[in-house]
Amino acid sequence: MRTIISKKIVQTDTFKNQLLAWSQQFSQVVFLDSNAYQQKYSSYDCVVALDAFTSIKTDYHNAFEDLKQYQQQTKDWLFGYLSYDLKNDTEVLESNNFDGLDFPDLFFFQPKKLFLLKGDQLEIHYLRMCDDEIDSDLEEINKCSVFSAECSEISLKHRISKENYLAKVTEMLNHIHRGDIYEANFCIEFYAEKAKINPLEIYQKLNSISKPPFAAYFKNNHQYLLCASPERYLRKERNKVISQPIKGTAKRYTDEVSDQKAKTDLAENPKERSENIMIVDLVRNDLSHTATKGSVEVEELCGIYSFEQVHQMISTVVSTVEDSISPVEILRTTFPMGSMTGAPKISAMKIIEDLEDTKRGLYSGAVGYFTPNNDFDFNVVIRSILYNTQNEYLSFSVGSAITSQAIPELEYEECLLKAKAMFEVLKY
Numbered sequence: 001m002r003t004i005i006s007k008k009i010v011q012t013d014t015f016k017n018q019l020l021a022w023s024q025q026f027s028q029v030v031f032l033d034s035n036a037y038q039q040k041y042s043s044y045d046c047v048v049a050l051d052a053f054t055s056i057k058t059d060y061h062n063a064f065e066d067l068k069q070y071q072q073q074t075k076d077w078l079f080g081y082l083s084y085d086l087k088n089d090t091e092v093l094e095s096n097n098f099d100g101l102d103f104p105d106l107f108f109f110q111p112k113k114l115f116l117l118k119g120d121q122l123e124i125h126y127l128r129m130c131d132d133e134i135d136s137d138l139e140e141i142n143k144c145s146v147f148s149a150e151c152s153e154i155s156l157k158h159r160i161s162k163e164n165y166l167a168k169v170t171e172m173l174n175h176i177h178r179g180d181i182y183e184a185n186f187c188i189e190f191y192a193e194k195a196k197i198n199p200l201e202i203y204q205k206l207n208s209i210s211k212p213p214f215a216a217y218f219k220n221n222h223q224y225l226l227c228a229s230p231e232r233y234l235r236k237e238r239n240k241v242i243s244q245p246i247k248g249t250a251k252r253y254t255d256e257v258s259d260q261k262a263k264t265d266l267a268e269n270p271k272e273r274s275e276n277i278m279i280v281d282l283v284r285n286d287l288s289h290t291a292t293k294g295s296v297e298v299e300e301l302c303g304i305y306s307f308e309q310v311h312q313m314i315s316t317v318v319s320t321v322e323d324s325i326s327p328v329e330i331l332r333t334t335f336p337m338g339s340m341t342g343a344p345k346i347s348a349m350k351i352i353e354d355l356e357d358t359k360r361g362l363y364s365g366a367v368g369y370f371t372p373n374n375d376f377d378f379n380v381v382i383r384s385i386l387y388n389t390q391n392e393y394l395s396f397s398v399g400s401a402i403t404s405q406a407i408p409e410l411e412y413e414e415c416l417l418k419a420k421a422m423f424e425v426l427k428y
Contacts, residue, residue, distance in 0.1 A: 002076075026050045027220070028219065030080070045117050054074065058104060063086050071328055078370040080109055124138075155192055183279070192394040210421050224389070229379045232379055242317075244315065250265065251310060383421060398422075
């Protein structure tokens with residue numbers, strides 16, 4: 001049981017920064033921020049979950065079933081992540097590529113302390129065991145100052161050289177021309193060894209550059225995710241399920257005419273549209289596994305949305321589910337998300353595993369939460385930096401969708417465009 005109180009917050013941006021700084025004392029932190037981006041589907045502007053009372057940590061084997069049992073037994077707020085490699089639980093697949101980060105495949109926790117901010121209204125949900133700390137915690141938060149620490153110089157390396165990337169994309173195109181797949185998302189890793197960073201400072205810089213609607217700061221002891229994601233994976237509101245895949249990217253320009261032209265060109269680009277439509281078809285199929293008959297619909301096809309760094313093409317696919325359907329079952333039958341795999345999904349994932357050099361792990365997985373009434377909301381982990389303070393390994397990956405119309409050199413340029421914000425905050 002939780003004690004719930006409400007407060008009015010005068011300066012919400014200041015409060016969010018103070019709350020994030022104060023949260024660093026805890027071993028488990030999930031900070032989710034919409035950056036005031038106007039969304040049709042949104043419950044909160046900012047959510048902060050702290051300090052595990054209970055938790056689940058596992059590799060991919062039987063992971064979804066274990067999570068289902070944990071979620072049903074707890075019947076409370078749960079925060080955490082699904083890594084891309086949970087694909088090995090849902091299909092006969094493997095992940096044998098190099099892994100420098102060493103994160104568990106799945107981690108969720110039941111927070112002792114929870115803050116939910118919408119507009120200027122703050123809800124505080126504390127487990128009864130610590131609800132006598134609410135007033136003193138608020139005093140500490142309001143006194144909290146945000147200190148920044150300089151990072152050491154980061155020496156980033158490419159896991160795949162440009163020449164090797166072009167060769168691998170050409171090989172992927174051969175698979176497409178043979179009819180093995182229609183589309184696949186191919187990713188490359190940038191990494192640094194013996195990296196010393198202040199994760200909070202890097203997150204704040206990355207978030208200020210990108211201001212995305214699905215930003216996330218995640219900490220579990222020595223493991224960190226610093227995420228500036230523009231993409232929602234999946235949301236459940238009562239009996240409605242919402243998926244919003246992104247496929248299609250264009251650079252932003254400082255002058256209005258060029259920027260508007262880039263936006264228009266993206267909307268009319270046949271390659272980008274075909275990429276998006278292929279994934280929409282895949283998502284429709286995924287949602288149909290748990291949907292009531294005839295309820296899967298495309299609410300918006302190939303909408304163009306603008307962010308700080310890029311314009312993106314986003315579609316919205318929805319379905320209706322029965323009350324009897326477990327929320328974890330909805331995730332299991334749609335994971336990993338189509339925008340980060342390809343079509344047909346299983347064939348694409350096999351080819352991705354063969355051609356990529358790095359285990360994806362939490363990259364192209366999902367971070368989010370379950371509510372006590374079986375709703376959930378998860379992002380797609382992209383435009384993100386992953387960091388392990390224990391082995392001082394830092395990593396981020398970027399990718400693009402390869403279709404029959406792909407030009408390898410242009411795909412490489414798209415990857416660099418998506419990496420721009422990470423390069424900037426790491427002074428690369």
